[in-house]
Amino acid sequence: MDATEPGLDGYGRDIYASAKGDVDEATIERLRGVSVATAWSVLNKAGILHPCMAGVTPLSGPEGFPLVGRARTLRYLPLREDLLPLLRTAGHANPQRQLFELVGSGDVVVIDAMGQTEAGTLGDILATRLKARNVAGIVTDGCVRDAPFIKRMGIPVFTKSVHPGANTSALLPFEFDGPVQCGGVTVLPGDIILGDEDGVVVIPAHLAAKVADDGLEQERLEGFLRMQVENGESLRDAYPPGPRLREAYEAWCRENPRT
Numbered sequence: 001m002d003a004t005e006p007g008l009d010g011y012g013r014d015i016y017a018s019a020k021g022d023v024d025e026a027t028i029e030r031l032r033g034v035s036v037a038t039a040w041s042v043l044n045k046a047g048i049l050h051p052c053m054a055g056v057t058p059l060s061g062p063e064g065f066p067l068v069g070r071a072r073t074l075r076y077l078p079l080r081e082d083l084l085p086l087l088r089t090a091g092h093a094n095p096q097r098q099l100f101e102l103v104g105s106g107d108v109v110v111i112d113a114m115g116q117t118e119a120g121t122l123g124d125i126l127a128t129r130l131k132a133r134n135v136a137g138i139v140t141d142g143c144v145r146d147a148p149f150i151k152r153m154g155i156p157v158f159t160k161s162v163h164p165g166a167n168t169s170a171l172l173p174f175e176f177d178g179p180v181q182c183g184g185v186t187v188l189p190g191d192i193i194l195g196d197e198d199g200v201v202v203i204p205a206h207l208a209a210k211v212a213d214d215g216l217e218q219e220r221l222e223g224f225l226r227m228q229v230e231n232g233e234s235l236r237d238a239y240p241p242g243p244r245l246r247e248a249y250e251a252w253c254r255e256n257p258r259t
Contacts, residue, residue, distance in 0.1 A: 016179075016188070019188060019204060019205070019206065020188055020189070020190050020205060021190060021205030021206050021208075022070075022190060022205070023070065023190070023192055023205050023208040023209075025106075027208050027209050027212050028068055028069065028070075028106065028192065028208075030212040030213075030216060031066075031068050031192065031194060031203075031208065031211065031212050031215070032066055032068050033215075033216055033219060034194065034211060034212060034215035034216060034219060035066075035196060035198065035215075035219065036052075036066075036194055036195060036196045036198040036199055036200070036201050037198050038215045038218050038219055038222075039051075039194050039201050039203060039211050039215055040052055040201055041218065042210065042211045042214045042215050042218065043201065043203065043207065043211065045214075046207055046210060046211075048204065048207070050184070050185065051185060051201040051202050051203070052183075052185070052199055052200065052201050053139070053141060053158075053182055053183025053184065053185050053199060053200045053201070053202070054141075054183045054184045054185075055115070055141065055160045055183055056139060056140070056141055056158050056159065056160055056182070056183040056199060056200050057158060057159070057160075057199060058156065058157070058158050058195070058196075058197060059144065059147065059150065059151060059157045059158065059159045059162070060150065060151050060152075060153065060154075060155065060156060060157045061156055061197070065156060065195070065196045065197065066156075066194065066195060066196045067108065067136060067137040067139075067156035067158070067193065067194065067195035067196070067200070068136060068192065068193070068194055068195075069106045069107055069108040069135070069136030069137065069192070069193055070106060070107055070108065070189075070190055070191070070192060070193075071107075071108055071110045071187050071188070071189055071190060071191045071192070071193050071202070072099060072102075072103050072107045072108065072109055072110065072135075072176070072177060072189060073110045073111075073112065073176060073177055073178060073179070073180045073187055073188075073189050074095065074096060074099050074109065074110070074111045074112065074121075074173065074175075074176045074180070075095075075112045075173075075174050075175050075176070075178060075180045076111065076112060076113050076114065076116070076121065076142070076167070076171040076172060076173055076174060077114075077171070077172045077174045078114070078116070078170070078171065078172065079168065079169070079170050079171055079172050080172060083172055084168060084172075087168070087172065087173070094173055095173045095174060095175050095176045096122075096126075096167070096173035096176070098176060099176035099177065100126060100129055100130060100133070101129075101133075102176075102177075103130065103133050103135050104133060104134065104135075105133075105134040105135075105136075106134075106135075106136050107133075107135050107136060108135065108136050108137050108138070108139060108193040109130060109135055109137075109138045109139070110139045110140070110180065110182050110187050110193060111138070111139065111140035111141075111142060111182070112140075112141065112180035112181055112182050112187075113140050113141055113142025113143070113160075113171060114141070114142070114181075115141050115142065115160060115183075116142050116143075116170060116171060117142060117143050117160060117161045117163060118163065118165065118169070118170040119142075119143065119145075119163055119165040119166060119167050119168075119169045119170035119171050120142075120143045120144050120145030120146075120162070120163050120164070120165060120166065120167060121140045121142045121143060121144060121167055121171065122138070122140075122144055122145070122167065123144065123145040123146040123150075123166070124145075124146035124149040124150060127144070127146070127149075127150050127153060127157070128153070130155075131153055131154075131155055135155065136155075136156070136193075137155055137156035137157060137158070137193070137195065138155070138156070138157045138158070139157075139158045139159075139182060139193060139195065139200055140158070140159050140160065140182065141160050141181075141182045141183040141184075142159070142160055142161075142171070143159055143160060143161045143162050143163035144157065144159050144162055144163075145162065145163060145164050145165065145166070147162040156195060158195050158199075158200050160183070177189050182202075183200070185202045186202070187202050188204075188205070190205050191203060191204055191205055192204075192205065192208045192211075220253070220258075221241075221249060224249050224252055225238050225239060225241060225245070225249075228241075228245060228248075233245070
């Protein structure tokens with residue numbers, strides 16, 4: 001197709017470029033104080049209705065939670081046997097190996113396995129390399145293998161399941177650092193991944209500061225409301241809070257300023 005043909009102005013342009021961004025470290029650090037449940041609520045109010053990866057749950061933790069970091073993506077395709085010789089000939093140009101040598105501190109490796117549960121997306125040696133590269137965590141809607149070791153590595157790992165099979169028994173690593181889906185959620189490189197015992201949400205880069213700001217305020221309010229319920233307040237008065245508790249909360253905030 002010739003991009004100079006009439007009607008094809010802008011052909012080949014990345015129409016989603018404005019949705020990408022680089023979230024600053026201060027915002028990422030603030031997001032450590034926001035739970036996945038709270039982030040889901042803030043994103044829902046902002047119009048992102050399905051930010052939570054379906055079926056992706058913690059394999060390791062809880063001492064490693066929360067998981068917060070920038071997405072670096074790897075996409076698998078279903079295995080096609082005639083392509084395996086090309087992958088093997090490529091050696092370390094294998095997209096999986098390339099990404100695992102390029103990731104760095106604070107990155108979250110997000111692996112699109114299409115929900116496939118018939119092979120592991122990585123095992124203990126590759127996971128060890130990712131830990132050595134100081135990644136923040138690993139998330140896949142597929143499986144990992146060598147789960148007994150990976151569980152004890154000390155970094156957050158979220159998976160759909162586990163399987164002893166090597167990746168190329170059912171999967172083909174195809175590309176890295178491109179748009180993927182994981183657990184039914186679209187992930188762009190640079191999006192923020194937030195995970196805890198409730199699961200994993202994807203925070204679009206341009207909404208990260210809003211989730212941090214609104215999320216921290218919601219966490220503070222709900223912490224106050226929990227105290228009131230523990231002290232005998234009824235749900236009718238406390239959840240949502242009426243004018244009396246709203247005033248009490250504002251007074252409490254003045255007496256307990258954020259540090």
